[in-house]
Amino acid sequence: MDVVSDAISAVRVGRPFSQRVRIGGSWCTRLAPYEGAGFHVVLEGRCWLLVDGGAPVELGAGDAVLLPHGTGHVLADAPVGAEELARAVPFERWADGTVERPLLTPAHAGGPVVEMLCGKYRLDRSHVHPLLAELPPLVHLPGRADGGDELGAAIGLLGREAGERLPGSGVALPSLLDLLLVYMVRAWATGGGSGEGGAWPAALGDPVTAAALRALHDDPAAPWTNELLAAEAGVSRPTLARRFTALVGRPPMEYLTWWRLTRAAALLRDTRDPLVSIARRVGYSSPYALSHAFRREFGTPPGRYRAGR
Template sequence: MDVLSDVVASLRSGRPFANREDRQGTWHTPFAPFAGAGFHIVLSGSCRLLTQDGAPLTLSVGDVVLTPHGTQHALEDLGHTDADGFTALLCGAYRLDRSQSHPLLATLPEVIHLRSQFGRHRSLHAAVSLLGSELQDPQQGSVAALSTLLDLLLLYILRAWLDDEADRGASGWSAALADPAVSTALSAMHEDPAHPWTVEELGRKANLSRATFARRFTQLVGQSPLAYLTWWRLGAAARLLKESDTSLERIAAQVGYGSQYAFANAFKRAHGISPGRYRRHHADDRHPTQWHPETGLTA
């Protein structure tokens, strides 16, 4: 599995939520802070996004906004700059498991604003179009379609942001995923966490010397290769504990630990709780209900 797919899988908890919102005249819709990520898409008209710390952002048709940290914000009219003062929005939210959040999430800004640009991010705008159609005209299978499209939307937003950051020559995770050597090593660890990886072997996969690889990986990812591998293994184990009845012994083997005892000790150091207690604590997560944050999404 590639890194970005794993990032999205590790972030989400429960079902995402989306709704079409039509506004006209003078309006102001606040969105309280919450433990998730929110998004807004302008289907028609225009509006303004307000945050506590940043300058107001003017949003136009086709613009996409993601608030990956659930930051408090608001949307409001521009003072009837359109002929009829009508604005149609697609608003929604994802519930995120912050305890399992990937380091990439921490590098995201408070607000991601992707402007509508002809020829840019075609997959994202295709997903937006399909999502809008399903919400405007629900049919048989729409519940399944919406869930899939919302997952795609989150993936495409993150991919578009990473691409834009790489084009601007940014460092960090956008540079890490764009770097062939580091990306190859990351993919290898994600694809086979049970393998007894060494820095030297990962360096060979990346076609770099051990020292050069370790230095480049740490600089871009923010962790050493083996520290990241440990984090990834224990994060994968946490998801298996929450989502399956797989035995602790088998989970230990799947994520690269030679014994259940070694796995339990490593897991407790990372999560502050034993694997068994972690599983019992998250037993209800296997049957998530429709999540509707009290953020004014259906004001």
């Protein structure tokens, strides 16, 4: 596994929800803050998005936006002022989560039409990887005119699956939505898209730190030491410690301990594997050793943590 894959897998739970909506005329709708991450993909036309406390962003066909922290926001056909914001209609008025229907029926024929795919990912925020925690409130990924990149290809497939209800769409659509999430987080982590930068894009762009992270995520159960990890990254131990700590925010072995316990928490949540198996998979010699470290990190023993999920 790699850092981006692991960071997403550790927090993603359940199936994503999506709804294709077609909007015309003059409209303004508000989506309240929520647990999880939201997204919008513009399939046709143009609209405006205003994140709570942020600046308005114009979206065009092929654009995708990720709201990784579930920040409240407004969607509208045009830039909105205080008066329009006060009249914004709750999104739930038209979308009850079970039946697809137009967000708004135009009061008159004609006029610009916007078609979007709107949805949410369910996330367990109890122990979020710092890469995801560092994401800005809004990640905007403008579409390419020719739609020839991987994101454009995914958006094209999503639009078809969400609109035509083809045989197998019940399996294909959630998988494509998961792929969309990976593409959006990857674009930010590798410096693409618009949005605030952070330490993690720099960490993944640094060859020494990236090599060490890749090794730790490829095999977190290995008996890593600073010496072995430095050799894997091709540098001296002091060089690795300095660069890794500066970019990741904690020393290599401290990060490894944190990641092992985070993986253990995800396995407790998502599987029924016995504790002895989980301990072995994340690098602990016994269930007792894992339980001791787990309680120190999470404030509760593994069994109680699992029962509460």
